[in-house]
Ligand SMILES: Nc1ncnc2c1ncn2[C@@H]1O[C@H](COP(=O)(O)OP(=O)(O)O)[C@@H](O)[C@H]1O
């Protein structure tokens with residue numbers, strides 16, 4: 001079979017309709033990851049009782065599990081019970097044919113919380129002890145210090161890494177095609193199911209992901225420069241860039 | 245079908261699944277090896293701004309960083325035979341594993357080149373100047389002064405990359421490779437007890453990535469000590 | 473008035489404060505001298521509860537706190553009666569000069585913004601930074617940053633301001649401007665406890681000199697007593713080292 005660019009275009013035009021699905025699969029986890037990941041990181045930084053020691057063990061362990069395993073496990077745990085119920089109850093059957101997008105979102109969110117909690121942890125640690133002490137010395141409480149001084153200073157350090165995290169989530173979200181979720185990847189492949197032009201379909205998908213990732217990178221650079229205006233001399237190398 | 249989870253099956257599946265570990269290891273080793281060599285090449289092309297190669301490298305790295313590994317795997321799988329066919333090499337008899345190895349190697353090269361490049365550029369300008377001032381050539385400067393310093397900066401990031409590569413091997417099964425995940429899937433579809441296989445996989449992945457991390461932290465400490 | 477009674481502090485096996493008793497009167501400028509590692513910084517940090525001493529009591533004005541069982545509320549109360557000027561300034565990097573000075577008032581003490589802004593700008597004017605309200609720390613020189621640090625402390629109107637080597641991170645030509653500001657603050661009758669190696673400041677501005685060594689207060693008295701007639705050998709040795717020509721000039 002000869003490579004035919006026309007089929008790339010066909011696949012591309014189909015796949016772009018699924019960009020919202022891919023965005024949902026990456027932006028919702030990013031959002032949840034920032035909320036809960038920051039909470040976990042703060043608990044570890046302040047050594048909150050029970051939570052901190054628990055997270056010290058759980059986060060490194062959970063970090064070792066690849067995204068695709070989270071997906072399979074969540075798919076199994078959420079889906080299989082209904083599968084079994086469906087043998088007895090008709091309503092459970094409906095669930096079986098429901099869009100599995102939400103399973104993808106749940107699995108990726110768990111993964112995102114783990115990853116982003118580590119991002120936020122190193123960002124928090126990049127703020128020196130002196131800043132905390134200055135807060136305490138003018139009579140701020142721990143939480144006031146966190147909210148007014150520590151988090152605002154962590155953010156510019158965290159943003160580029162969060163950008164990398166998001167790019168990782170966007171790319172990683174493509175695994176949901178394995179549980180038949182219709183995202184950009186799967187959308188591109190729908191045309192190939194008919195015309196067997198798989199190479200063209202994957203290339204079409206590649207272009208879309210590439211575009212989204214470039215755009216993301218650019219947006220995060222803009223955001224970073226915006227938040228960094230007061231820290232002209234911030235040390236770019238003080239955080240290991242997790243290249244995803 | 246019975247219960248959802250049977251702990252005995254975890255023990256039963258464990259040996260079968262881990263028996264495919266060598267495939268995973270092979271992918272990691274090849275990916276890192278190819279990645280380092282090709283990555284250094286790309287990094288140098290970019291640093292010394294070699295015409296054409298520099299621009300090609302920029303696009304290449306951006307593409308690899310901006311697209312999912314799965315997509316890259318399949319593009320190599322479907323596209324490489326076409327490309328080689330053009331120059332008269334018939335690869336229809338090749339095993340799928342070769343394509344996987346090529347894909348992981350090419351993927352890693354992009355990330356490695358970024359690691360190498362940022363490590364080299366993190367060495368202070370003064371170091372170059374000092375080396376030139378005592379009469380070292382550009383190559384001597386690179387080899388004797390810059391790379392040894394860059395190595396230390398790059399090492400921890402390199403460690404992270406190895407762990408990431410190891411975790412990313414979890415996608416090789418999508419091409420039908422019978423690695424650990426492929427094995428677990430095969431067991432799962434045969435017995436409908438998928439969860440136990442996933443638990444085995446999770447345990448192995450957690451254990452290996454933690455061990456790798458420990459090794460790299462230890463090695464980093466030794467490196468720094470040897471420096472003194 | 474601020475008083476410390478029998479303050480002990482150890483880091484692991486390292487006993488850094490070995491029972492400090494100290495009384496500084498209201499409006500007094502006290503200077504703590506002593507070799508490096510003698511526990512001066514630790515003492516100041518205990519007063520500000522940046523470290524919690526293992527034992528002893530702290531009395532500030534009418535409130536008395538025991539280090540052994542200080543409740544979080546008490547700690548916060550003490551911190552709001554004290555202020556600290558740090559060796560390396562520790563300005564809030566995410567805030568401009570004015571916001572730095574306002575922060576303790578607005579967030580810590582719940583002052584209305586307008587009131588806080590008024591107090592903060594007065595404080596900045598006092599330290600000679602009338603034109604730097606909107607500058608971020610990294611846009612200021614070391615001397616200017618430290619003056620913001622001092623403004624941040626005086627704006628809180630604390631019972632005592634603690635200075636930990638406020639000029640030792642500064643380039644020599646910037647030391648003067650900070651010392652001048654400190655002198656002005658002293659003139660206003662604010663109680664100050666200052667750790668410094670600037671002997672001119674100790675001799676000319678302080679009313680009370682405290683010499684520490686090895687976690688103890690070895691000797692204290694007026695500048696005249698300490699500088700012209702030190703009783704303890706360790707004090708003499710220290711002064712001879714730090715003022716090599718001192719014997720000749722007097
Ligand atoms: N956070 C800490 N942990 C352990 N030891 C400390 C700590 N802070 C200070 N020390 C030790 O306490 C001693 C006194 O230190 P410090 O109060 O800073 O002395 P000074 O300010 O007089 O130079 C030193 O031996 C120092 O090593």
Ligand SMILES: [Mg+2]
Nearest residue numbers: 512513514637
């Ligand atoms: Mg000190």
